[in-house]
Amino acid sequence: MIIVMKPNYTPQQLEGVVTAIKAHGLTPHITYGVETAIVAAVGEFHVPALDPFEILDGVESVKRISQPFKLGSRQVHPANSIFPVDGFTVGGDEIAIIAGPCAVESRSQILETAQAVREAGANALRGGVFKPRTSPYSFQGLGEEGLEYLAEAREQTGMPIVVEIMSQTQLDLMVKYVDVLQVGARNMQNFNLLRAIGETRKTVLLKRGLSATIEELLMSAEYILAGGNKQVMLCERGIRTFETSTRNTTDINAIPVLKSLTHLPVILDPSHATGHADYVAAIARAAIAAGADGLIVEVHPDPQHAASDGKQSLKPEAFAQMVKQVKAIAEVLGRRIAPIKKPIVAGW
Ligand code: PEP
Ligand code: MN
Secondary structure, three states: OEEEEOOOOOHHHHHHHHHHHHHOOOEEEEEEOOOOEEEEEEOOOOOOOOHHHHOOOOEEEEEOOOOOOOOOEOOOOOOOOOEEEOOEEEOOOEEEEEEEOOEOOOHHHHHHHHHHHHHHOOOEEEOEOOOOOOOOOOOOOOOHHHHHHHHHHHHHHOOOEEEEEOOHHHHHHHHHHOOEEEEOHHHOOOHHHHHHHHOOOOEEEEEOOOOOOHHHHHHHHHHHHHOOOOOEEEEEOOEOOOOOOOOOEOOOOHHHHHHHHEOOOEEEOHHHHHOOHHHHHHHHHHHHHOOOOEEEEEEOOOHHHOOOOHHHOEOHHHHHHHHHHHHHHHHHOOOEEOOOOOOOOOOO
16 A cells, blocks of 8 residues: 655654554655655555544555565556666666676686676676586585685775575575675575575676566565665576577566666666677677666686686676677667766775
């Protein structure tokens, strides 16, 4: 249920609405507008009749939230959610570019890649240290050692770091090191993990599951939002279809669909969506043209010898070229690539 307050509502009237919502066993979530406020009442209980709320002082209108996702819905929060990630904002006019290797493999590999993507215009550095591999015999990631290298790369370049968390048991460690918690496709419906992340105040990049619908993605985001963590970016990373010529099929439709259903920023991952470096730039361009708020791209200095996802990783030069193209498309749409922060290390 959404309760819209009258433009001249008083704090006491808002408090009255909050009390009435709680009395029904529901949780109030307030979104403040310029003149008004919208109070969403969400919870397990069936929302009672609307009339007891309609007659409360200061209330303009009451309606049910028709979608199953509530806090993520544009009905509750009509404006885009715009939030800061160290050094840039996401969800507004700026387009955020996150880049780096699939996995952190060594200190020199991540430092070299960080420097290269930073020079090409990336705003944030990605790198997995716990890798969700299909085979238990494949490289599983460097764990905490990898986080230390990422922290060093952040110190050198000023870029925040985006790292995948695979389990609740990693939460304390990850919160200590990372700026953005990435929830991978395979964990999109790990509800215990989502709830635990909802209790933190770390920015989240939530990837769509391999065969998840858009609604399921939004319901997963809801687990995080319900805990009070509002900084959630959604990521389209390709879905499984009958097509086998690419690793996944980019659901480009998901971008405008998500943008209309939710106020949360939408990012696209052209690397996992295609699985092939040759197609990454084309899909990155398409994503920005379709209205994505950012990109997350795999870049490796030596893709042939990458420990994971080398086939879909761009070399730094190809990434730099992609950034230029994406920048041009963003400008046509009145947007711009988020400016990069001033370098921290002398000589940069
Ligand atoms: C990744 O980003 O390296 C990754 C494993 O992605 P996804 O969860 O989308 O497969
Ligand atoms: Mn990968």
